Amino acid sequence: MKMMWITFTGFAFRYLRKYSHKKYVLFTAFIVISLLMQTVHTLEVAWAVNCGGDEHTDVHGIHYQADPLDIGHRSDFGKSLMIQRVVPQDQILYQTERYHINTFGYDIPVYRDGDYVIVLKFSEVWFAAQNQKVFDVVLNGEHTVVSELDIFARVGRGVAHDEIIPFSIRGGKLRVNGETSQVDGNKISIEFIKGDMDNPKVNAIYVIKGTVDDIPKLPSMPGTDVPEEEEEDDEESQSLKPQKSRKPSGPKMKDPYAADDTSAMLLPVFVAIGAFIPLLYCLCKL
Numbered sequence: 099m100k101m102m103w104i105t106f107t108g109f110a111f112r113y114l115r116k117y118s119h120k121k122y123v124l125f126t127a128f129i130v131i132s133l134l135m136q137t138v139h140t141l142e143v144a145w146a147v148n149c150g151g152d153e154h155t156d157v158h159g160i161h162y163q164a165d166p167l168d169i170g171h172r173s174d175f176g177k178s179l180m181i182q183r184v185v186p187q188d189q190i191l192y193q194t195e196r197y198h199i200n201t202f203g204y205d206i207p208v209y210r211d212g213d214y215v216i217v218l219k220f221s222e223v224w225f226a227a228q229n230q231k232v233f234d235v236v237l238n239g240e241h242t243v244v245s246e247l248d249i250f251a252r253v254g255r256g257v258a259h260d261e262i263i264p265f266s267i268r269g270g271k272l273r274v275n276g277e278t279s280q281v282d283g284n285k286i287s288i289e290f291i292k293g294d295m296d297n298p299k300v301n302a303i304y305v306i307k308g309t310v311d312d313i314p315k316l317p318s319m320p321g322t323d324v325p326e327e328e329e330e331d332d333e334e335s336q337s338l339k340p341q342k343s344r345k346p347s348g349p350k351m352k353d354p355y356a357a358d359d360t361s362a363m364l365l366p367v368f369v370a371i372g373a374f375i376p377l378l379y380c381l382c383k384l
Contacts, residue, residue: 146304151194170198176223192221197299203289219302222249233298234291
């Protein structure tokens with residue numbers, strides 16, 4: 099379908115250029131506007147919350163509501179760190195968190211059938227060793243979608259980590275990882291399960307209607323080009339070490355992405371606008 103559109107566009111472009119200057123300009127303006135609209139494509143966000151924090155809109159346009167939960171504890175201890183792998187504008191999503199001494203969770207509204215992806219955002223801001231905080235994540239009360247999550251073992255202290263979980267809902271049934279459960283009342287639950295090693299927590303959550311390919315990914319770990327998904331497989335293959343005593347926070351970590359901004363993301367938009375302005379001027383002169 100994409101190749102057919104490109105072929106048709108090329109043919110129409112050559113025809114109009116040859117036989118009609120005015121139509122050629124109008125058609126070119128249409129193409130530029132179409133490209134601009136594709137460039138600023140937005141995610142279809144079903145629900146998002148900045149756990150333990152206030153509302154926030156990130157660099158991808160995802161609007162997170164303020165945390166409505168009143169169980170457990172809100173914490174902004176992470177503000178004492180500069181979280182790695184995150185641009186300055188979105189530090190807050192990994193600096194605030196909600197934790198609880200027991201299992202806790204959120205209800206997520208889902209009103210339509212389709213494919214969905216839930217993204218769970220984490221960062222370890224307290225412990226400086228693995229096997230200090232380990233917990234499971236359960237979807238819809240039945241499906242363990244993240245098992246024995248040890249944030250420090252995955253990425254270290256003061257580093258962003260996302261868990262990306264695709265699922266689908268059709269005919270009142272939720273399907274994830276080959277398992278099925280009933281959806282009651284147009285909502286599903288996401289729970290963080292209390293284990294033997296400290297308290298469960300989460301920094302932020304969002305759900306989109308779409309696929310994993312639509313999800314903005316975190317950059318590779320500092321000092322490596324290996325995607326985080328492969329690093330997680332390596333970590334899971336290692337055996338757990340004996341539990342260690344709780345340690346205080348370590349030294350403040352520098353953020354290698356502190357100098358980053360969103361200019362690279364907006365460059366295609368600026369280029370498209372720059373190309374469209376002369377065309378608009380030509381149209382006005384006709």
